[in-house]
Amino acid sequence: MWFLFSSECHLSQSKLLICITSCLREKYILHCLFLIFLCNRTKDSMYHALTYATILEMQAMMTFDPQHILAAGNTMKEAQAICQRHRKKSSFTKSFTEEELHAEVCYAECLLQRAALTFLQDENMISFIKGGIKVRNSYQTYKELHTVLQSAGYTHGDNHGHFEGGVKLGVGAFNLVSTQTNFIRLCVCVFMQEFGLQQLQEGSAESTFRSFLCNMLLLCYHTFMSFILGTGEGDVADAEKLLQPYLKKYPKGSIFLFFAGRIEEIKGNLDAAIERFEECCEAQQQWKxxxxxxxxxxxxxxxxxxxxxxxxxxAEMLSKENSWSKATYAYMKAAYLSMLTEDDCLTFGETALTLFRQVPTLKQKIAGKSLPTEKFAIRKARRYIAEKPIPLPAPPLEMMYIWNGYTVIGKHRDLTEGMLKTLDEAQAKLDSIPKNELSIDDQCLLSLLKGLCLKHLGHQEEAEHYFTLVLCNETQIKYDHYLVPNALLEHGLLCLEQGRKDEAIKLLETAKQNYKNYSMESRTHFRIQAALHKAKGNGENGIHVPSIP
Structure with missing residues (x-):
């Protein structure tokens, strides 16, 4: 998968190139034989060690299993020690051998991955400090290597492309990921987001060992980060362009089928997306x-x-098999049952009320913090603790908004009209029950969601009316204070679509500056920043990079 350096002897250039070529052919094979092949060389080759540790880390990140996290952390630590043996021994000389340059880029990669595992493994402050130091050291190494690449004295070795690809991956990843996390103050990242995208695009365009990782990071950015944390547009054209060569070459590759499904989902082609995701599940059984x-x-x-x-x-399958957020899965199960009749619910053997009451008991922490989605689900489910609870008006439709799902259904009129009909039914149900302390909260939620549907259907004046209705009831909202800044955000985006740029910026700035400490605040702020970025003419769907003090 990666090209090799032995700790026992230095490979000749011809042998190294042969090794690189053969490894490139095996690049996407993650079956047991390949893992055994890697494992047999992890003690003497930094690239084998790093690759094997990376695969274990992927598994740990997807399972959140403590044993997987511990195994990945130990393996990555061993890989870092092997890289350390090949690093430059003296700090007095400014020149690097080719082997030392590769050792540096592998070392930086190990540091960054170990930091991620540190944040997952422990919740105490010491672990966070250690992880932060690893992040910063990794960033400083990538920064130094980027300087080496730009220096006039740097000479291109036979394996220059692979080294440069590693630097582009690291620099690009830092620029993108630091805009999504709180690490930005630790890292003191000085590159702009656009530069990060450029580095990853350049890295993905070359046939190097890390071009695949550059591609995967770009696909994640276009199909998830900029979609969920941006204005919901994503760059589908770029994502398709990146994916097609891989999908053509590996039509049964699970990861490629997954991204193909995600792209179809973003485009609103739900049947095609479902088919792709089902193909992905059938393609392999080793990695559940x-x-x-x-x-x-x-x-x-x-x-x-x-x-x-x-x-x-x-949701039930996830609840049984996956450990990411049992509370979120239970909430979603309850939400779906709440949309069915009592007779329909009998076939499932559990009720929405029972599940909603379970949600707060399933709370967990990852990297020392509760997941924002989980905290949101717990807050919403608390109303069911009462002896005679007041039901949520349309819980799946509300959580759909949290994940920016209305931009998906908005691409198809029939889907949007169907959702609006469900909201009208929820409105009729709300109107039929006596007023209570939560009536305004529920009314404002339905107004926000109806406004979104109407906006996508082209009824802009009606949509604006519903967004304004939320703002008019701001002082009477008891718990769901997140609705107000989100109504301002959606109103601002509507104004932006109509060409009312100054008004849009004013609404977005109000949402950004005047509201704090509400549910899903970080996610809303990312969306506001993306909308402002778009309004001020800095890009179509990028996420604004905060200034560094």
Whole structure:
């Protein structure tokens, strides 16, 4: 998978090139024989060690299993020690041998991956400090190597492309990921997001060992990060362009089928997306975690289609098999059952009320913090603790908004009209019960979601009316304070579509500056920043990079 350096002897250039070529052919094989092949060389080759540790880390990140995290951490630590043996011994000389340059880039990669595992493994402050130091040291190494690449004295070796690809991957990853996390103050990242994208695009365009990783990171950015944390557009054209060569060469590759499904989902082609995700599950059985990723997306595809029973089925599968967030899965199961009749619920052997009451008991922490989605689900489920609870008006449709799902259904009129009909039914139900302390909260939620549907259907004046309705009731909202900044955000995006740029910026700045400490605040802020970035003419769907003090 990666080219090799032996700790026992230095490979000749011709042998090294032969090794690189053979490893490139094996690049995407993650079956047991390949893992055994890697494991046999992890003690004497830094690239074998790094690759094997990376695969174990992928598994740990997908399972959140403590044993997997511990195994990956120990293996990555050993890989780092092997890289250390090949690093430059003296700090007095500014020149690097080719082997030392590769050792440096591998060492930086090990540091960054060990930091990620540190944040997952322990919740105490010492672990966070240690992880932060690793992140910063990794960043400094990549920064130094980028300087070496730009220096006039740097000479290109036979394996220059692979070294340069590693630097582009690291620099690009830091620029993208630091805009999504709180690490930016630790890393003191000085590159702009656009530069990070450029580095990854250049890295993906070359046939190097890390071009695949550059491609995967770009695909994640276009199909997840910029979609969920941006204005919901994503760069589908770029994602398709990146994916097609891999999908053509590896038509049964699980990861490629997964991204193909995700692209179809973003485009609103739900039947095609479902077919791709099902293909992904059938393609391999060794890594069940890929199945879980597909189950999550399938759950949302059936939510968009209002097939509540099928959505419940995949939420149930996740609840049984995956450990990411049991509370979120229980909440989604309850949400889907709440949309069915009592008779329909009998076939599932559990009720929405029982599940909603379970949600707070399933709370967990990852990297020392509760997941924002989980905290949101717990807050919403608390109303069911009462002896005679007031039901949520349309819980799947609300969580759909949290994950930016209305931009998916908005691409198809029939899906949007179907969701609006469900909201009208929820409104009629709300109007039929006596007023209570939560009536304004529920009314404002329905107004926000109806406004979104109407906006996508082209009824802009009606949509604006519903967004304004949320703002008019701001002082009477009891718990769901997140609705107000989100209504301002959606109103601002509507103004932006109509060409009312100054008004849009004013609404977005109000949402950004005037509201704090509400549910899903970070996610809303990312969306506001993306909208401002777009309004000020800095890009179509990028996420704004905060300034560094």
């Amino acid at each position: 975690e890929f199945h879980h990723m597909c189950y999550w997306e399938l759950m949302w595809c059936f939510t968009y289609k209002k097939h509540w029973k099928m959505a419940y089925f995949y």
